Amino acid sequence: MKIKPMRVLLYVVLVIVSLMTLYPFLWMIAASFMPMADIVGGNMQLISPNMSLDNYRFILNVNNHFPRWFLNSVIVSVVGTLTNVFLNTMAGYALSRIEFKGRNQLYYALLALIMVPSQVLLVPNFLLINSLGMLDSYAALIVPAMVNIGYIFLMRQFFVNFPSECEEAAYIDGLGRMACFFRICMPLARTAIATQAIFIFMGFWNEFTRPMLYLRTMSLFTLPLGLQTFQSRDAGEMWNQIMAAATLTVMPIVVMYFVFNRYFMMGVRMDGDK
Amino acid sequence: MTRKTREMVQGWGFLLPSVVVSGIFLGIATVFVIYLSFHNVNLITGNNVFIGLGNWERALADPMLHTAIRNTLTFSAVVVPAQTLLSLIVAAVLNSKINFKKTFRTVVFLPTLTSSSALTMIFMFLFNIRGPVNAVLLGAGVLEPGGNINFLQSTAWMLPLIMIMNIWSTFPMYMTFYLASLQELPKSLYEAAEIDGAGEVRKFLSITVPYLKPITTYVLLTGVIGTLQMFDQAFILTGGDGGPANAGLTITLLIYRMAFGPVNAMGYAAMIAIALMVFILTLSFIINRLNKEERLY
Numbered sequence: 058m059k060i061k062p063m064r065v066l067l068y069v070v071l072v073i074v075s076l077m078t079l080y081p082f083l084w085m086i087a088a089s090f091m092p093m094a095d096i097v098g099g100n101m102q103l104i105s106p107n108m109s110l111d112n113y114r115f116i117l118n119v120n121n122h123f124p125r126w127f128l129n130s131v132i133v134s135v136v137g138t139l140t141n142v143f144l145n146t147m148a149g150y151a152l153s154r155i156e157f158k159g160r161n162q163l164y165y166a167l168l169a170l171i172m173v174p175s176q177v178l179l180v181p182n183f184l185l186i187n188s189l190g191m192l193d194s195y196a197a198l199i200v201p202a203m204v205n206i207g208y209i210f211l212m213r214q215f216f217v218n219f220p221s222e223c224e225e226a227a228y229i230d231g232l233g234r235m236a237c238f239f240r241i242c243m244p245l246a247r248t249a250i251a252t253q254a255i256f257i258f259m260g261f262w263n264e265f266t267r268p269m270l271y272l273r274t275m276s277l278f279t280l281p282l283g284l285q286t287f288q289s290r291d292a293g294e295m296w297n298q299i300m301a302a303a304t305l306t307v308m309p310i311v312v313m314y315f316v317f318n319r320y321f322m323m324g325v326r327m328d329g330d331k
Numbered sequence: 332m333t334r335k336t337r338e339m340v341q342g343w344g345f346l347l348p349s350v351v352v353s354g355i356f357l358g359i360a361t362v363f364v365i366y367l368s369f370h371n372v373n374l375i376t377g378n379n380v381f382i383g384l385g386n387w388e389r390a391l392a393d394p395m396l397h398t399a400i401r402n403t404l405t406f407s408a409v410v411v412p413a414q415t416l417l418s419l420i421v422a423a424v425l426n427s428k429i430n431f432k433k434t435f436r437t438v439v440f441l442p443t444l445t446s447s448s449a450l451t452m453i454f455m456f457l458f459n460i461r462g463p464v465n466a467v468l469l470g471a472g473v474l475e476p477g478g479n480i481n482f483l484q485s486t487a488w489m490l491p492l493i494m495i496m497n498i499w500s501t502f503p504m505y506m507t508f509y510l511a512s513l514q515e516l517p518k519s520l521y522e523a524a525e526i527d528g529a530g531e532v533r534k535f536l537s538i539t540v541p542y543l544k545p546i547t548t549y550v551l552l553t554g555v556i557g558t559l560q561m562f563d564q565a566f567i568l569t570g571g572d573g574g575p576a577n578a579g580l581t582i583t584l585l586i587y588r589m590a591f592g593p594v595n596a597m598g599y600a601a602m603i604a605i606a607l608m609v610f611i612l613t614l615s616f617i618i619n620r621l622n623k624e625e626r627l628y
Contacts, residue, residue, distance in 0.1 A: 063530075063531050064429070067424050067427055067429055068429065070420070070421070070424050071421075071424055071425070071429070071435050074421055074435075074439060075435055075438045075439060077499070078438055078439055078441055078442060078499075078503075079438060079441070081453045081454070081457060081499075082441065082453075084453070084456070084457060084463055085453045085456070088456060096456075096462075096463075097461040097462070144348045144349055144352075145349070147345040147346070147348075147349075148345060148346050148348075148349040150345060151341070151342050151345035151346045152346070155338055155341055155342040155345065156338055156342075157338045157339045157341070157342030157343065158339060159342075159343075160342060163346060163350065166358075167349075167353065170353050170357040170358060170361075172612065172615075173357055173361050173608065174556065174559075174560055174607065174608055174611050175560070176560040176562060176583045176586070176604070176607075177361075177364060177604040177605070177607060177608040178356070178357065178360045178361065178364060178604075179583075179586065179587070179590070179604070180364060180367065180586065180590045180597055180600050180601050180604060181359075181360040181361075181363035181364040181367065181601070182356055182360050183590070183591075184363070184367075184597075185355065185356065185359065185360060185363065200352070201352065201355075201356040203348065203352050204348065204349040204352045204353060206349075206353060206357075209349060234337075234341050238345075259444065262446070263445070263446035263447065263448075264446075265446060265447050265448045265563045265566075265567075266562055266563055266566075269566075270587075270591065280446075280448075281446040281447070281448035281449065282448070284448050284449060284452060285448050285451075285452075285567050288452060288455075289570055294459070296455075296456040296459060296462070299452050299456065300452070300453070300456055302452075303449040303452045303453060306446060306448065306449045307444070307445050307446070307449045310444045310445075310446075311441070311444060314440075314441075314444050318437065321440075
C-alpha cells in the first residue's frame with residue numbers, strides 16, 4: 058500500500074490540535090486528584106500514586122460554598138432556559154405566522170437592537186437593575202436575559218420554512234390559537250427548541266460578567282463567579298483545590314455535550330453527514 | 332371580535348414579553364448610556380450634572396484610556412488573524428477524507444463549552460511559576476534551573492497570555508462555521524480540478540479559499556467584535572485591576588473600573604462605552620460594505 062505523505066501530514070496536524078485542546082483539560086482533571094506536592098516542582102505526570110478525593114472533600118465539606126453555588130447555577134440556568142424557550146418560540150412564531158399591524162416595524166426594531174454590543178450596556182443595565190430593586194438576586198441574572206433576539210430570529214426562520222397544513226387542520230377542528238401553538242406547533246418544533254435550549258443553558262451556566270456585577274451575597278453566587286472568588290480570596294496558590302472546583306464547574310456541560318451531542322452539532326450546523 | 336382584531340391581540344400578546352424585556356434592557360439601556368455619557372453621574376446622591384462633552388475632553392487627556400486602547404487593538408490585531416487562520420486550517424483538514432473525523436470534531440470543540448472563569452483558572456494553573464509550562468520549559472532546557480518565568484505577574488507576558496487563552500477557546504467555534512460552509516461546497520468542483528491534475532494544496536488555494544470568502548468575512552467580523560469587547564479573561568487573570576503596569580487593561584476592563592471602581596466615574600465609563608459602540612458599528616458597516624461591493628463584480 059502506498060503511503061501518501063499528504064495524508065500523514067493531515068493526521069499529524071489533527072493529532073497536534075487535539076492534544077493542544079485536550080491537554081489543559083487532562084491537566085485540570087489530574088491536578089484535581091493530586092496533593093499540592095505532586096503538581097509543583099516540575100514533576101508533571103498525569104498519574105500519581107498519591108491520587109485521592111481530598112481536594113473534592115475540601116471544596117465540598119470544609120470550604121463548603123460550592124454545593125450552594127452549584128444549586129444556584131442549576132436554578133438560574135434552568136429557569137432562564139425555560140423562560141427563553143417559551144418566550145423566544147412564541148415571539149418567533151408571532152413574527153412569522155400571525156398577520157398583524159406593526160409586525161414588520163417590530164421585526165426591524167428587534168433587528169436594530171440585536172446590533173448593540175452587549176458590553177456597552179453593562180453600566181446602564183446595572184443602574185436599571187438597581188432602580189428596579191433587582192440587584193443581588195436571581196432576578197438580576199434571569200429577567201434581563203429572559204429573551205434572546207438571536208434565538209427569536211432562529212425560531213422565526215423555523216416557522217417561516219415550516220408547512221402550515223397541520224395548524225390549518227387544527228383550526229378546522231376548532232382549536233384556538235393558544236391551544237394550537239402549545240399542542241401542535243411547539244411539539245413539532247422540538248428539535249429546534251432542543252438546540253436552542255442547550256445553547257441558552259450553556260450561556261447561563263458559563264456567564265461570569267453579569268453575576269460578578271449584580272451579586273454581592275456570597276450564598277447567591279453561581280459557579281463561575283464562585284470559582285473566581287474562591288481562587289482570589291481563599292485558595293491563592295492551592296491549584297489542586299482550584300482545579301477540583303474548575304472540574305466541578307466544567308463537568309455538567311461536558312456531560313451534557315456528550316449526551317445531547319446531536320443537538321450541539323445541529324446548533325453549529327456541523328452535522329453535514331447528510 | 333373580528334378576525335383582524337383577534338390576530339392583532341394574539342400577535343402583540345405573543346410578542347409582549349420579548350418586546351418589554353428587549354425594550355428595557357436593550358432599548359432604554361442604549362438611550363440611557365447615551366444620556367449618561369454627557370453627564371457627571373453621582374451614584375450616592377442621584378444627581379446627574381450635565382457636562383456636555385466634558386467626558387470626551389477627559390478621554391483625550393487620559394493616559395490610562397490610551398493604554399487600554401493600545402492593548403485592545405494589539406489584542407485584536409494578533410488574535411483575529413490567528414483564530415481565523417487556525418480555524419480555517421483545522422476545518423479544511425477535518426473536511427478531507429480521513430478516518431476518526433467524528434472523534435476529532437468532538438474533541439476539538441471542547442474548549443467552546445468551558446466557562447471563561449474555569450478556562451482562565453486552568454491557564455493560570457498551567458502558567459503559574461511552579462506549574463506545568465515552566466516545568467516543560469525547564470525540562471527542555473529552554474530555561475536555566477531556577478529561572479522560572481512568573482507569567483502571571485509579568486508585564487511582558489500578561490497580554491500574550493490572554494491572547495493564547497482567547498485563541499485556544501474561540502477558534503473551535505469559528506472552525507465549526509467553516510466546516511458547515513465547507514460541507515456545502517459542491518464536490519464536483521474538486522473532481523473537475525482533479526481531472527485537470529490539481530494537487531491538494533492547489534485545490535485548497537484555488538477552490539476552497541475563494542469559496543469561503545463570505546464566511547471568512549463573517550468570521551473576521553465576529554472575531555473583531557468579540558475581541559474588542561474582551562472582558563472576562565482579562566478581568567480574572569489580572570484580578571480586575573488590569574495587572575502590573577496595566578499590561579492587561581482592555582477597554583471594557585477600563586469601563587468596569589471607571590464605573591464600579593473607587594473612582595466612581597459612571598458618566599465617563601458610559602462615554603467610553605459609546606465610543607466603543609460607534610467604533611464597532613462603523614467597522615461592521617465598512618466590512619459589510621466592502622464585501623457587498625466585491626460581490627457585484
